[in-house]
Amino acid sequence: MNVTSGQEWVRGQFPRLDWLPDETLFSLCSRQHLVMGNLDPATTSTAVLGLSEKFIKHDIPCGIAALEQNGFHYWGSAESILLHHTIFSVFVPFQNKIKIEDAIITIKGDRIDSLKYRLGLVSSGFGAEHPLKACPYCMREDVDAHGIAYWHLTHQYPGVLICPRHQAWLMVSTKSRRWSGRFEWSLPTKDCLIQQASSQKLWLRPAFLNLANNVIDLAVIGRVMSLESCTVAATYRKAVLQGGRSASLLDRIEPLRRFHLFESLPEDEKSTESFMNQLIRTPRRSI
Numbered sequence: 001m002n003v004t005s006g007q008e009w010v011r012g013q014f015p016r017l018d019w020l021p022d023e024t025l026f027s028l029c030s031r032q033h034l035v036m037g038n039l040d041p042a043t044t045s046t047a048v049l050g051l052s053e054k055f056i057k058h059d060i061p062c063g064i065a066a067l068e069q070n071g072f073h074y075w076g077s078a079e080s081i082l083l084h085h086t087i088f089s090v091f092v093p094f095q096n097k098i099k100i101e102d103a104i105i106t107i108k109g110d111r112i113d114s115l116k117y118r119l120g121l122v123s124s125g126f127g128a129e130h131p132l133k134a135c136p137y138c139m140r141e142d143v144d145a146h147g148i149a150y151w152h153l154t155h156q157y158p159g160v161l162i163c164p165r166h167q168a169w170l171m172v173s174t175k176s177r178r179w180s181g182r183f184e185w186s187l188p189t190k191d192c193l194i195q196q197a198s199s200q201k202l203w204l205r206p207a208f209l210n211l212a213n214n215v216i217d218l219a220v221i222g223r224v225m226s227l228e229s230c231t232v233a234a235t236y237r238k239a240v241l242q243g244g245r246s247a248s249l250l251d252r253i254e255p256l257r258r259f260h261l262f263e264s265l266p267e268d269e270k271s272t273e274s275f276m277n278q279l280i281r282t283p284r285r286s287i
């Protein structure tokens, strides 16, 4: 047996895991890590994604093209993993074709570089930081149905703070935060999950549930198309003419502003007015 076929033989001994319903790529890799029995997260990172663990991100990953070479082709094509098992699809509707193609090339490759910046996630004030989230009720059901709790894609989208299925507040992982130390593969467990904020009891459940459902709908759109920016502006203009303009937008924003992700939204009528003017203006081609 030569060296190459020896490696193939060892690789063939790994238990072959497949997707659970609504599972993220990070979650499947974490389960794969568990069944491989590796002590060092880097061993799994290299074996699965061909990457040093410092390049692994739980939200928008890279190294997807390596899955095929490493014997994980049955997880699906790079595009299908990207759109169905990462939060990428929620950003697609507001990107143009060139940016989407550029993002796909980056995610297939071995360096994520400044992708979040290039997609505008950093400058928009939304969605550059995505802690892992889980619903305690889904976790219990998943253990009963599949023997293990795992990360659901639906819960990871930015703006989804409540489980649409159980209408329960999602908990956040203490392991996925920037300050939490070194990288590790992880699955949701009670002792690594905390409440999203101490002020959570004051948040309005129906407002956040509505927001969660809208975000999930947006991700569904992102799997098939991006929106045409002039049509979006025209649709907003039409809605403004029919609705109560800034007062009603301010009313809708008010309950959301309590959560830090939405603190940059307008807080008074004047800033709401200029925010709306920005939305209904015909966009310049470069933006």
Ligand SMILES: [Zn+2]
Residues within 6 Å of the ligand: 135, 136, 137, 138, 139, 163, 164, 165, 166, 167, 168
């Ligand atoms: Zn749930």
